[in-house]
Amino acid sequence: MLDWWLPENVSTYGQEIDWLFHLIYYITGVTFVLVFVTMLVFLVMYRDRPGRRARYTHGNTTLEIVWTVVPALILVILTILSVPAWSKIKMTMPETDFVVQVTAKQFNWQVTYPGPDGQFGTADDKTLLDEMHVPVNKVVRVILKSQDVIHSFFVPQFRMKQDAVPGREIRQWFEVVKPGRYEWPCAELCGFGHSGMRGWIYVHTPDEYGKWAAQNLTADAAPAAAEPKPEGTKAETTKAEPKKEGKAKK
Ligand SMILES: [Cu+2]
Numbered sequence: 001m002l003d004w005w006l007p008e009n010v011s012t013y014g015q016e017i018d019w020l021f022h023l024i025y026y027i028t029g030v031t032f033v034l035v036f037v038t039m040l041v042f043l044v045m046y047r048d049r050p051g052r053r054a055r056y057t058h059g060n061t062t063l064e065i066v067w068t069v070v071p072a073l074i075l076v077i078l079t080i081l082s083v084p085a086w087s088k089i090k091m092t093m094p095e096t097d098f099v100v101q102v103t104a105k106q107f108n109w110q111v112t113y114p115g116p117d118g119q120f121g122t123a124d125d126k127t128l129l130d131e132m133h134v135p136v137n138k139v140v141r142v143i144l145k146s147q148d149v150i151h152s153f154f155v156p157q158f159r160m161k162q163d164a165v166p167g168r169e170i171r172q173w174f175e176v177v178k179p180g181r182y183e184w185p186c187a188e189l190c191g192f193g194h195s196g197m198r199g200w201i202y203v204h205t206p207d208e209y210g211k212w213a214a215q216n217l218t219a220d221a222a223p224a225a226a227e228p229k230p231e232g233t234k235a236e237t238t239k240a241e242p243k244k245e246g247k248a249k250k
Contacts, residue, residue, distance in 0.1 A: 007156040010178040010203075014159035016085040023081070027074060089160075093173060096139035100132060104144070104151035104164040107193035109184065113217050126217050130199035133216075135209035136179045144170045152188035155201060161187060176203045 009018060101112040101120055111132045115124030120143075134140045144153055146164035153172070154161045157180075162172045176182075186197035204212060 008178075009157065009159060010176050010180065010182070011158040011160065012175040012177060013085070013089050014157075016088065017159040020078075020082055020085060024078065027078075090172075093141065093171060094139045094175075096141050096173070098134065098138055099141045099143065100134075101143045101145070102132070102153065102164070103147055104153070104186065104190075105147040106149065106191045107186070107197035109153075109186075109197075109199040110147075111199075115217060128216075130184075131202065132184070132199065133202045133204060133209065133212050134176065135206050136176055136203050138206075139173055139175045142172045142174075144172055149190050150188050151186045151190050151197070153184075154187035155182055155184050157182045158201075163188060179203045179205055179208075 003018070006018060006021070009015065099114065099120075101114075103110040103112070109130050109132070111128045111130075112120065113126045113128075114120050115122065115126055117124055142153070144162060144164045145168070146166045148166060150166070151164040152161060153164060155174070158174045158176060160172065160174050162170060164170065180203055182201045182203065184199040184201050186194060188194075190197065202212075
């Protein structure tokens with residue numbers, strides 16, 4: 001019923017997120033209406049009238065217990081209902097041979113493919129800037145890192161969001177069921193260029209993906225986007241990144 005205002009879901013686990021989202025939305029919506037109706041009724045009932053005097057009341061203990069216990073119970077129930085989705089999306093890692101490394105930095109997504117040898121950190125790695133290409137109906141594992149501050153990997157249509165935290169390697173996964181081009185913004189305020197930090201994820205049919213990979217990931221293919229590969233080292237000189245003092249540490 002609320003589907004019309006969320007972005008289209010194209011991931012295998014999106015429905016589980018949406019169902020919880022809608023449930024929470026209904027609960028908060030009903031609460032909102034009840035609270036406002038009560039407030040309006042009380043505003044009229046207890047308005048100032050000639051001859052009325054304010055009187056002291058110390059409250060109602062039963063009522064206070066009820067309105068503390070009921071919300072607490074709702075939260076506990078929501079937690080329990082969220083467990084299946086959480087454990088499926090965040091706690092399990094489906095088998096796959098498709099792995100990419102994403103290193104966030106102010107203000108780009110650096111996407112590294114292992115190249116023909118299937119190993120990261122070797123000479124044939126290919127790094128793209130702000131774009132990722134993946135095949136449809138395939139589990140994609142992302143090894144998420146950050147080079148500087150906290151960023152957040154967010155693809156609304158995939159129902160996937162995960163912080164990238166400096167010093168940590170966080171593994172995430174997604175599987176998309178519909179080819180297309182999906183916006184990939186950073187969802188964590190990460191500095192003055194945050195609003196411009198976004199990439200695109202291209203989801204191809206297997207054929208198209210094969211073609212793209214042959215043109216861009218093979219040994220002789222020129223790296224599709226700049227950015228030399230020894231990441232994390234001083235090598236990132238090509239980008240005339242603003243001289244904010246915050247970066248001085250590197
Ligand atoms: Cu960011």
